[in-house]
Amino acid sequence: MTLQAHALCCIRGERQLFASVDFKLIPGDAMRVAGTNGSGKTSLLRMLCGLSAPANGHISWHGLDIRTHREEFARDLLYLGHANGVKDDLIAWENVVINATLSGHPVSQDEAYRALDQLGLTHAADLPTQSLSQGQRKRVAMARLQFASNTPLWILDEPFTALDHSAVATLCATISAHLSRGGMVVYTTHQEISLGAGRAVTLNLTQEPVC
Amino acid sequence: MLKALQCVIRRDLLLAFRRRSDVLNTLFFFIIVVSLFPLGVGPEPSLLRTMAPGILWVAALLASMLALGRLFANDHADGTLEQMLLSPEPLTVIVIGKVVAHWLVSGLPLVVLAPLLAVQFDLPADSIAVLVYTLLLGTPVLSLIGAIGAALTLGVRGGGVLVSLLVLPLYIPVLIFGAGAVGAQASGLGSSAHLYLLGGVLAGAIALAPWATAAALRISLE
Numbered sequence: 526m527t528l529q530a531h532a533l534c535c536i537r538g539e540r541q542l543f544a545s546v547d548f549k550l551i552p553g554d555a556m557r558v559a560g561t562n563g564s565g566k567t568s569l570l571r572m573l574c575g576l577s578a579p580a581n582g583h584i585s586w587h588g589l590d591i592r593t594h595r596e597e598f599a600r601d602l603l604y605l606g607h608a609n610g611v612k613d614d615l616i617a618w619e620n621v622v623i624n625a626t627l628s629g630h631p632v633s634q635d636e637a638y639r640a641l642d643q644l645g646l647t648h649a650a651d652l653p654t655q656s657l658s659q660g661q662r663k664r665v666a667m668a669r670l671q672f673a674s675n676t677p678l679w680i681l682d683e684p685f686t687a688l689d690h691s692a693v694a695t696l697c698a699t700i701s702a703h704l705s706r707g708g709m710v711v712y713t714t715h716q717e718i719s720l721g722a723g724r725a726v727t728l729n730l731t732q733e734p735v736c
Numbered sequence: 737m738l739k740a741l742q743c744v745i746r747r748d749l750l751l752a753f754r755r756r757s758d759v760l761n762t763l764f765f766f767i768i769v770v771s772l773f774p775l776g777v778g779p780e781p782s783l784l785r786t787m788a789p790g791i792l793w794v795a796a797l798l799a800s801m802l803a804l805g806r807l808f809a810n811d812h813a814d815g816t817l818e819q820m821l822l823s824p825e826p827l828t829v830i831v832i833g834k835v836v837a838h839w840l841v842s843g844l845p846l847v848v849l850a851p852l853l854a855v856q857f858d859l860p861a862d863s864i865a866v867l868v869y870t871l872l873l874g875t876p877v878l879s880l881i882g883a884i885g886a887a888l889t890l891g892v893r894g895g896g897v898l899v900s901l902l903v904l905p906l907y908i909p910v911l912i913f914g915a916g917a918v919g920a921q922a923s924g925l926g927s928s929a930h931l932y933l934l935g936g937v938l939a940g941a942i943a944l945a946p947w948a949t950a951a952a953l954r955i956s957l958e
Contacts, residue, residue, distance in 0.1 A: 576818065606815050610818065612747075628824070631739060
C-alpha cells in the first residue's frame with residue numbers, strides 16, 4: 526500500500542507554485558506539507574485527492590494512477606478540505622449520517638450520536654449546524670474520521686484550525702491511532718503538534734521557483 | 737449505489753424543505769408571470785386560448801432557470817460538492833439523485849399548478865390534459881439539461897446570466913414540442929406525435945445528461 530508522487534508540478538495562472546515534488550508514503554507514515562501562505566499546500570492536497578490535475582508528473586496509489594482508477598482510490602481516501610463539507614441547514618447528526626453514507630460507510634443515527642458524543646458535541650447533536658460555532662462545525666466534519674478506520678489514506682487540510690486545546694488533543698489521538706493501525710496521513714498545519722507516526726516526513730514547498 | 741441515490745434524494749428534499757422560501761419564490765414567479773399575460777393582452781378568449789400553451793411553457797422554462805442556481809452552487813460553497821466528487825459512489829448516481837430531487841421541488845409543482853393557471857386562458861379540458869402530459873415529460877428534461885449548464889458555470893462570476901445563455905437555446909426543442917402538442921390537440925390533429933417526440937427527448941436526456949453533468953462538475957472544480 527503506497528502513495529507515490531512523481532515530479533509533480535503545479536501552475537496557477539502564470540505562476541509556478543512548485544515543481545518536481547517527489548515522495549513515497551508507506552503504511553504508518555505521516556507527511557506534513559509545510560510552506561508559507563500561497564506556497565501551494567492546498568493545491569498539492571487537492572492534487573493528491575485527484576480533484577485537480579497536476580500540470581506535470583503523476584500520482585499513483587498501489588501503483589495505479591489515481592486519475593484513471595478513481596473509484597478504487599476514492600474507497601481508500603478520506604479528505605477533509607478547507608471547507609468543512611457540512612450543510613448549515615441540516616442538524617448536526619444528519620450531517621454526520623449523510624457524510625458517512627456518501628463516503629461509503631453508512632451509519633445509523635445512534636452511531637452518529639455516539640461519534641458526536643466522543644467529540645464533545647453531546648448537546649449540539651440535535652442543533653442545526655448553522656447555530657454552531659466555527660470550531661463546533663469543524664468537529665462535526667471531524668466525525669467522519671471516527672468511521673474511517675478502514676480507510677487507509679487520510680488527507681487533512683488544516684485540520685487543527687478553529688479547534689480548542691482538548692479538541693486538538695482528541696484529533697491528534699485519533700490520527701495517531703490511525704497511524705498505528707497502518708494508515709497514512711498527509712496534512713498541513715501551522716501549529717506545532719506531535720503525532721505518533723512510524724515515520725514523520727515534512728515536505729517543504731517554500732523553495733526557490735525554478736522558472 | 738441505491739443507498740447513495742436514496743441518501744442524496746432525501747438530503748436534497750430535506751434541504752429544500754428547510755429552505756422552503758426559495759422553492760416558493762420560484763413557484764410564485766411562475767404563477768405571476770403566467771397571470772400577467774391575460775391582464776396585459778386583454779380578455780379576448782380566442783387570443784388567450786391560442787397563446788396559453790406558449791405562455792405556460794415559456795414561464796415554466798424561466799421558472800426552472802431560476803431554480804437552477806440552487807442545484808450545485810450551495811453545495812459548492814460549503815464543500816459538500818467536493819466530498820461528493822471524492823465519494824466512492826459513482827458521481828453520475830449522485831448527479832441523478834440531485835436532479836431527481838431538484839425536479840421534485842421545482843418541476844413537479846409546475847405540472848400541478850399548470851391546469852389551474854390554464855383556466856385563466858379558457859383552455860378546454862382536453863387541451864389542459866395534453867398540457868399536463870407535455871409538462872410531465874418536458875420539465876424533467878429542463879432539470880436534466882439545466883444541470884449541465886449549472887455544473888459548467890459553477891464558480892463563474894455572473895454565472896446566473898451565463899447559465900441562461902447556455903441552457904435556454906437547448907430548451908428550444910422542448911418548448912416547440914411542448915407548446916406545439918397543445919396547439920395540435922386544439923386544431924384536431926392529435927397530440928401523440930408531439931408527445932412521442934418529447935418522450936424521445938426525455939429518454940435521450942436521461943441517458944446522456946447525468947454523464948455530461950458529472951464530467952462538467954469535475955472540470956469546474958479543478
